[in-house]
Amino acid sequence: MIMLVMIFVPPLLTAVGVVRERETGSIYNIYASTVSRGEFLLGKLAPYVGIAVVNVVVLWLIATQHYGAPFKGNAWFFFLASVLFVMCTTGIGLLVSLLVRTQLAAIVVTVVATMIPALDYSGFLMPVDSLGAEGGLEARLLPAMYYTNIVVGSFLKGVGIEVLWPDLLALAAYTAALFCAGFLLFRKRPRA
Template sequence: MKRFIGFIEKEFYHIFRDRRSLFILFGMPIAQILLFGFAITNEINNVDIAILDHSKDANTTEIISKIGSSKYFSIKQVITKETDIAAVFKKGEVKAVLNFEKDFSKNLIKEHKASVQIVTDATDPNTANTISNYVNAILQQYQKELNKDSSTPYQIVPETRMVYNPELKSVYMFVPGVMTIILMLVSAMMTSISITKEKELGTMEILLVSPIKPIQVIIGKVFPYIFLSIINAIVIVVLSIFIFNMPVQGSLFLLALESILFIVSALALGILISTISKTQQTAMMISLMGLMLPVILLSGFIFPISSMPVPLQVISSIIPAKWFILIIKGIMLKGVGLEYLWKETLTLLGMTVFFIALSVKKYKIRLE
């Protein structure tokens, strides 16, 4: 019995000495519960909207004040004409526009009825629907307040219009996200595992001391995954177009270039993971927990980033998947070009250069 107890004590000592095991045992569950608890929500908070007020009277001013003072919406800008609606959506600056009709107060007093149009960006149909419901609720509350002291009830009629996805098809949201996840899986995880396998078997050192330069070895290892990832991207786009009737409003050439940029970024991440991983198991764990969860939860694929706490919003900004999803939706659903997507493209390019530079530096350190 003493031997058995001693054996158990030895196992505890081994676990507590291994910081990576302790991190997996205690760090990962804490990180997961925090991520899932704060990121997974059907609510919206601080969603950026724009206002188009043709009337500019007491009633519209009061409604706008109520909407802006709520925790759900943040008035990003005030536009002056109908043609500005398409422009603000293409820039991706707002998720909705409230369009108040001309003579809103006059119509409310004379006809006891006035209308406001709720125009939402339906590239994310769940968020668009939620925004519409929240605005309707605020309008209904304001309508009740008006009717308290009125013998003839006033009626505010909300008219909802969904742009880019009027039928609210969920496939319009899932195709960009699934494409991002698959490219990240093939590029980052498979690359990190492949290189770590060579190091684990001891063959990487043999390759690195061969006449081939270290950078050529690394490029040679990752090049097949670039090719495979490009094929995956083509297959996903073809299936989404012909099977799910996903539109491609923008340039296919630009979509291809942006996809290659993201693939290279993911590959650089895979190489970086392999530099800090000694075994395939460690590389897979880091890839799954360090990349997959953020891609699903913090990229804006399923859950709106604006509804998350500020620290998670900051973290989401350093995730390449967030910028790639914005690019895909911009090209495929909005039909915009590089003039609208330059910021996202430069961000993704900057991240790619940073990851590559850091990976090369790490490998040089390992070779000394």
């Protein structure tokens, strides 16, 4: 469940937040300023990453303290992997915000791009190995499967970076690709 909350809420907040500025016209203040593309994107994404990191900690506390879920892994590794996953999901929200013009479209596209693939291809409902060749390939192209492996490995199996480093590396590559794509697609000056 931690993966499902973290794949849906951060990109939704990011996408709706940036699109709302475009709809209300307040983004024109940024267009007129001397802020660079990188500074703008960092300033836009940092609060959402911060909120999502707090959510990860709260969800971990609820799972372990309230529901008594066993946590057998390394807490620092889990936290690092969660921050990386949160950065990845806010990057998805950034891409959605660059592709749509209205808040309603941002909500719909975020649900279709995150929640539906995460439910079907993350290993949450059924093991990835039972999806067949095409389903397994699609699962490996999405970040939810890698974070699900990290959550299950940390909570139930007690494994850490020595076993889960390929999943962490895949999340890092996915995050870097999303931020590079967002940086390249973002235009400081609107097209006429």
